[in-house]
Amino acid sequence: MADYKWPAADKRFLIGKSFTRLDGPAKSSGRAKYAYDVNRPGLLHGKMVFSPHAHAKVKSIDTRAAEAMPGVRAVLVMFEPGKEVLWAGQEIVALAADTEEQARDAARAVKIDYEVLPHLVNDPPPGNAGTGRTQAGSETKEGDPDGAMKAAEVTVEGTYGASVITHCCLESHGQVAEWQGEKLTVWASSQNVTGIAGELSKALSVPAANVETVTQYMGGGFGSKFGADPWGPACAQLARKAGRPVKMMLERDQELMEAGARPSIYAKVKAGAKKDGTLLAWDSESWGTSGPQSGGNPPIPYVLRPPNRRSKHTAVLTNIGPGRAWRAPNHPQCCVITMGALDDLAAAIPMDPLDFFLKNIEMAGQQAKSYHEELLKAAEMIEWKKKWRPRGTKEPGPVQRGLGLSIHTWGGGGHQSNCNCTIHPDGSVEVAIGTQDLGTGTRTIIALVAGETFGLPLSAIQVNIGDSKYPASGASGGSTTVGGVSASTRRATTNALNELFAKIAPSLDAKPEELEAWDGKVRVAGNPGRALTWQQACAKLGAAPITASGQRTLDLISSGVGGAQMAEVTVDTETGVVRIEQMVAVQDCGLVLNTKTAESQVFGALIMGVTYALYEEKLMDQQTGQCLNPDMEFYKLAGLADVGRFRVHMMTGPGYDERGVIGLGEPPVVSPGAAISNAVANAIGVRVPTIPITPAKVLAALEGAPAARRA
């Protein structure tokens, strides 16, 4: 009788080994069809008209000229005149035409009258934001922060932070919508194939049973593609009006202005410690912008929580554009703030920050022991004790070298997930889940879990995902997908296997509970000679396949991980250019299912981290309220030559494996900004207070400018 629980280390057939991703060949040969690639017969091309103003009242919308343009088949007003737009890039009108060029021409012919209103497109401290532009957030206090700060022998004060960045998904947001009678099919670039079907059904007043959404492949989301968005229903309405399918993907400028912004967070921090390095007190006032709404209450101080602490947060309401969840919402910013201040405190003592963090690691709570192990492992990998020099130790010449570290956490768990598994009499196996693969390797993980249950290779499993017609599963966010789908798959496949065992046990002259599936065979446990091949066993089903279902349960998964990262950088003090020499990442995430894709996730997070630490910033023009860099020429992403040599170590084995499966999408992307910022401070002797650490900010910090922060 097969058991749900994950097998012990010596009984694992596939778990923990390295497998190339199942959809790798489709992707690397260009055959994978993304939403952007779906071309339906009679397809029209949709475009949207966006507000050029950051804050304005829409007085009137005139689409008559656009409607008369060649090739235009449908026009839809998306915005009610009289209301205010709150950021440049807010959508007003959508239209569809025979060709993309015609749609673009027609979009230019739409006439919109605006009454331009005052805007705020920087993110100043709450006191400078103006009336009506702030919203009080949380205020928390533990212990006696004032008394402890007085008692501290060493204190530091500083301002730290991270500015607004955008998601810059390579496949822009959007979809193809097609009606067949009353039935709607939408191929969407989505992190939530099941959820957006319901959202579209509601927005369009169409029975949910008539809406099918499809996301076989999607070109990046990072937290920005959970919803149908305004353009989802608009695209479907255009298609209904025109009686033809419509493709409407955001253009690059729209993608960067409108479809993703990681909120900024800044904080004025005071921190205090004893001379022996004991962390005593924390006091911070933070603020940040998530556009016209609050970005939530950030976890400050982050991970290391001194016994005496006070933190207060205020949201600044701006016209920069609406925030969206970005991998590990709020964590990277809070990590930069907290780890930066603590690193400055260690330098002021003075103390090696590695020793400082190790000394205070109990303040990390439950996971203190794993942080301790991870810091030591990372230090060994980067040769911290051999290479580290006190902050600002000068080497001859303009190029200075530095080391920095950071630690981080994330939850995980698993979202709701349902799975159906079918074993066919010919031995083929299907697993169906209404989930999606963002490029994290979800498809491969599902096959791996099914293969583990059945003792079959990944290639024997047909994985059906990326379609709302399959059993409902949650949105891929918050590192909850692998927990959700691995648990539901494990339960569904185990249920199916036990049905198979019940049917074939008599032919092996055994009881069902004596059977096991291993390496392509169904056999009597402890008596491998009494066995049927998988095909022989399934053939005994006759004509009727077995279908079993399973739901995510919490016994197979867990939540709460940690990791440590260290960076070695060089900084040219004449030009301000920072180069990443190397980074190491040590990460725990419970039971690692596929080592190859797990490591890829961490490598990818490091590279994304280098990008937001050094290059990324949504630059706003104070005069016009517009985004200055809504393109990939000036919204910089790191290229191959910009990333150094990286090494990754996954914490596995006893103490980790038995926790069950935990997701990995968020945690490793949290620390790079802080580790790099601390390495730069170690190299040049002063703190560059905010990320991205641009050459201009490095030079300003070296010149002792009071605030190297923009604006």
Added chain:
Amino acid sequence: MSDEHGGRPLDGNGPPASLPEPPETEDRTDAKGFSRRAFLKGAGVTVSAGVIVTEGLLEGASATPPAAVAGPGPTPIALKINGSAHRLEVEPRVTLLDALRDHLDITGAKKVCDRGTCGACTVLLDGKAVYSCSVLAIDAQNYAITTIEGLAAEGELSPVSAAFVEHDAQQCGFCTPGFVMAVTAFLKRHPNPTYEEVTGGLGGNLCRCGTYMGVREAALDAAKRLSAGRA
């Protein structure tokens, strides 16, 4: 060091990707109306479809070619893609990328920045990598165009694509076809590249998920696979 895209400098501040010059040494059996250089010298005309210029005319390419005014409406053009001839009608402003994707349903090349920065739309013209978002379809006539679909038959993988799978040089996969094409072109010119050459030579493509570790390994491994294939 320049990357693989039409001599575009690594720093991204140079001129946009240009069509490759006609190769000096390779045997050009494809008829070519006139050279890009002649165009830039001020010929200022384009060749409309159906005007297939013979080898004889090619020799006189330095002379002003006959004027053939095109557009602004849809204009018939002929493209040779992955060894097959395609005839279509597009406005002269339509890019090669949009012609491939919107008119011919050849969607391996991806539309991302649409401004010659990210490389997701990389295809080969006469074997040389170009950003297809920065080449007009009408200007791509008479070049041998190779898209990623042309590297291997459906269901098979080119050595470069196979190396990308093996080294997990892809996550969401949206940059991957462009990278595969850039690596393919790069390895033709650098059959035994060093780690540093790979790093510099592939600077014309951008990835958002962060697959560069795998891309570097894949490029180095693909070089070995290709040289083993030649041996």
